[in-house]
Amino acid sequence: MLNSRRLALFHCWVAFGAFLPAVLLGAWQMLMRSPLPAPLDDPGAYYASVTLHGTVMAYVITTFFAMGFGYAVAATSLGRPLRGAAAAWAGFVICLVGTAMAAATVVAGKASVLYTFYPPLLASPWYYLGAFLLVAGSMVWVVLMVVNMVGWKRDNPERPVPLAMFAITATALLWAWAAAGVEIELVGILLPRAFGWSDLIDAGLGRTLFSVTLHAIVYFWLMPAYIAFYTLVPQAAGGRLYSDTMGRLTFIMFLVFSLPVGMHHLFADPEHGSGFKFLQSFLTFLIALPTLLTVFSITASLEIAGRHRGGRGLLGWIATLPWEEPMVLAVALSLVMLGFGGFGGLINMSYAMNMMIHNTSWVTAHFHLIFGGAVVIMYFAIAYEMWPRITGKPLRSKALARWQLWLWFWGMLITTIPWHIAGLMGQPRRIAIFDYSLPLVARMASLVNISVIGGFILLVSAILLITVLVRSHFGERSVTEPLRYALAVNPPRQVPASLNGFALWNAIVLVLMIVAYGYPIGQFFFLKSHSAPAVEVTSQSAAAGVQ
Amino acid sequence: MAREQGPFKTDNPWPRIGWWSVAGLLAAGAVLGFVVLGGEQQNGPRLGTWTAICRALGIASDTGPATAPQPPLQTPTRIAWTAATLARIAGGDVKHGEFVALNCAACHGEQGVSQSGLFPTLAGMDAGIIYKQLDDFRAGKRSWGAMNAIATALSDQDAADVAAYFAGRVNGLAPILGENFHGGRTLREADVATRLAFAGDPARGIPPCAACHGPSASKPGAPSLKGQRPEYIERQLAAFAQGIRQNDINRQMRTVAMQLTPDEMHAIAVYYGSGAAPAELAGR
Structure with missing residues (x-):
């Protein structure tokens, strides 16, 4: 893996190192919300914990993992050393400093604003500065992905860019577009107020800018999983990718359609009219296209592998798949969770149906199932696949890894299915303490208790993950094959220029963003002002919550 | 490998597909969101196209920074307890007050002792209280059927006099x-x-x-x-x-x-x- 090996290892260790404490916080939060007794029964600590859990899971783990995976992919798929390794290390350090700054501020109780910031809530400037550095540092990675792909294309004018490299560059571009929203919000609105340079916060503008990030970031999280679906799963299953073109189209569609859709997070916000909310809701439905295309391609690729291994009949190929491979097991579990979560997502994105579940536990359950389930389980599988290649030591052991995946799967289902139901019953999200003596809340008690069990299964699974990775890290060195990517049934010899680069698609994204967000953001500058005094939560006392 | 084409050259198939499908989707979404949905009203006829678009943009006649509704300024009474007011009440003429009180007996009872649950007993009430209530009735600060009309017919001096009359009738109270x-x-x-x-x-x-x-x-x-x-x-x-x-x-x-x-x-x-x-x- 040439010079990217150490880069990938460091990034992944930061990601998974942060993962375990974040899961621990999650389990404690489940306990806190439940009728069961929780240690440190303090609402102030709860909101700090939710902030840290969200920040680590949404920004730290995903960003570091995508960067590490990206460096590995760039070096292995292009078959040459990573260009700009020094810059990559600089980016790593910037991200790490940002992470430490943000995390320390939250732990100090000075930033209980949740990772989505929620202006006019106001945290300590160190939190915002940390988040900004983390995002800004990852832009180094974005530039390096583009530089490596463009450089390879220039050196290999006759060959199509390998699908894995094409996809990780799409991921990087998607993140660059998506992160623009949160960066502008931080620099333009939150940091000036946090430093005391302005008196008011334009909450409407802040929320709108964050919505640019808030949905596309989900696809930034998702993309490494999809890259594994297309390029690693067919290889691990012993087959071939059904279609290389479908893969390219999928990643292009994610880049185009996951950006102009964030306002479906603002359906209940008063600062926008119904027109743009509907338009973005409408565009959100198009994300179903690459999702369904992927489900089809991956199932087809697995069928190719199963039949190649001797499977016969309509469904006989399923049994012959190498289920002992963590990657193959993970993709099946991931698709099940993607199915459950995806159907829930259709309700969230529908302008009218959203009102039924707005701000309830349903939403929390939905993104835990999609991100915490379908996506993260693929991160695990990718880690199990990459670890021997990065460390040069075999995985210890595959059986333990399978246990971990199964526990994660069941843990997530047991956590999120009752959570969905409690949401339908009206349980609000972001609440530290429920009074279970009220008849309306008492009905949810048993559901919440079941969720807690799921939460602790997830904690056990997270401990297993770290166990497997650490044991492998310190194992005996042995020769391992390099990371190999799946060949397509018809390997591409020539692809159209538009499926081999992003100029066209970036231009389309630009137009879509101007149409979808031009007026909703522009209106704040010529029509309305929503500026409000900030609500500082930096000095929130521990007893501020409802007892 | 095909030479990289400009993203705006729609004679190539992919740019053509990309731009046309995006344009079509945006047009469909805009028509549905701004014209169809924007014109729909829950309890009323469809709005015209222009009104629908403005409404869907969030531009309504009341667009602008929201202000909290201000309740109309209400003073509970006109009476200020100045030395002049107190002097006027203290100088009430009981004799004239007895004459004015003939207006009151029908409801408030003989001697100001009410026989009905609708009306208060006035006998023995503090003169300042009666004077204030009469002024409140006159100014519309308190409303009760005939009392507003009756109070309006009284002068300030009449009110002070009748208040003095009732204030003095302390005997006979339950x-x-x-x-x-x-x-x-x-x-x-x-x-x-x-x-x-x-x-x-x-x-x-x-x-x-x-x-x-x-x-x-x-x-x-x-x-x-x-x-x-x-x-x-x-x-x-x-x-x-x-x-x-x-x-x-x-x-x-x-x-x-x-x-x-x-x-x-x-x-x-x-x-x-x-x-x-x-x-x-x-x-x-």
Whole structure:
């Protein structure tokens, strides 16, 4: 893996190192919300914990993992050393400093604003500065992905860019577009107020800018999983990718359609009219296209592998798949969770149906199932696949890894299915303490208790993950094959220029963003002002919550 | 490998597919969101296209920074307790007041002792109180049927005179059962009315009634409860609670009455009105 090996290892260790404490916080939060007794029964600590859990899971783990995976992919798929390794290390350090700054501020109780910031809530400037550095540092990675792909294309004018490299560059571009929203919000609105340079916060503008990030970031999280679906799963299953073109189209569609859709997070916000909310809701439905295309391609690729291994009949190929491979097991579990979560997502994105579940536990359950389930389980599988290649030591052991995946799967289902139901019953999200003596809340008690069990299964699974990775890290060195990517049934010899680069698609994204967000953001500058005094939560006392 | 083409050259198939499909999707979404959905009203006819688009953009006639609705300025009374006011009341002519009081007897009873649950007893009431209520009726600060018209017909001097007349008629008033200061001034008192009258309910911010109305239901500066009928007291409490009566200068009665339950209002009314109509109470 040439010079990217150490880069990938460091990034992944930061990601998974942060993962375990974040899961621990999650389990404690489940306990806190439940009728069961929780240690440190303090609402102030709860909101700090939710902030840290969200920040680590949404920004730290995903960003570091995508960067590490990206460096590995760039070096292995292009078959040459990573260009700009020094810059990559600089980016790593910037991200790490940002992470430490943000995390320390939250732990100090000075930033209980949740990772989505929620202006006019106001945290300590160190939190915002940390988040900004983390995002800004990852832009180094974005530039390096583009530089490596463009450089390879220039050196290999006759060959199509390998699908894995094409996809990780799409991921990087998607993140660059998506992160623009949160960066502008931080620099333009939150940091000036946090430093005391302005008196008011334009909450409407802040929320709108964050919505640019808030949905596309989900696809930034998702993309490494999809890259594994297309390029690693067919290889691990012993087959071939059904279609290389479908893969390219999928990643292009994610880049185009996951950006102009964030306002479906603002359906209940008063600062926008119904027109743009509907338009973005409408565009959100198009994300179903690459999702369904992927489900089809991956199932087809697995069928190719199963039949190649001797499977016969309509469904006989399923049994012959190498289920002992963590990657193959993970993709099946991931698709099940993607199915459950995806159907829930259709309700969230529908302008009218959203009102039924707005701000309830349903939403929390939905993104835990999609991100915490379908996506993260693929991160695990990718880690199990990459670890021997990065460390040069075999995985210890595959059986333990399978246990971990199964526990994660069941843990997530047991956590999120009752959570969905409690949401339908009206349980609000972001609440530290429920009074279970009220008849309306008492009905949810048993559901919440079941969720807690799921939460602790997830904690056990997270401990297993770290166990497997650490044991492998310190194992005996042995020769391992390099990371190999799946060949397509018809390997591409020539692809159209538009499926081999992003100029066209970036231009389309630009137009879509101007149409979808031009007026909703522009209106704040010529029509309305929503500026409000900030609500500082930096000095929130521990007893501020409802007892 | 094909040479990289400009993203805007629509004679190539992929740019053509990309741009046309995006344009089509945007057009469909815009028409559905701005014209179709924007024109739809829950209980009304479809809006015109232009109005629909403006509405879908969030531009309505009231677009602009929202302001909190300001309640109309309301003064509970016109009376200011200046030396001049007090001097005017003190100088009330009882003789002329007796003449003016002929207007009152039909409702407030002979000698100002009410025989009906609708009307208060005026006999023995503090002159300042009567004068203020008359002015409130005249200014529309308090409303009750004929009283507004009658009060409007009186001059300031007439009001002071009739107030002086009724204030002097202290004999013949019914006693109050609680007047003899028996126990029950603590929060532990079981009887609701006695507890509220003498101890209040600090948890709800309710001061004891006796703090203003006096331990024997009569104290200068507050209307006398002495001799009032329970129906009248209960009706006034309810009127304060609902904001129908608003002429308490510092909202003290509205604040207290809002916190009382109907049962508590009834109990207090029965307690203070117990001397006035024992026969009716038994029936209730």
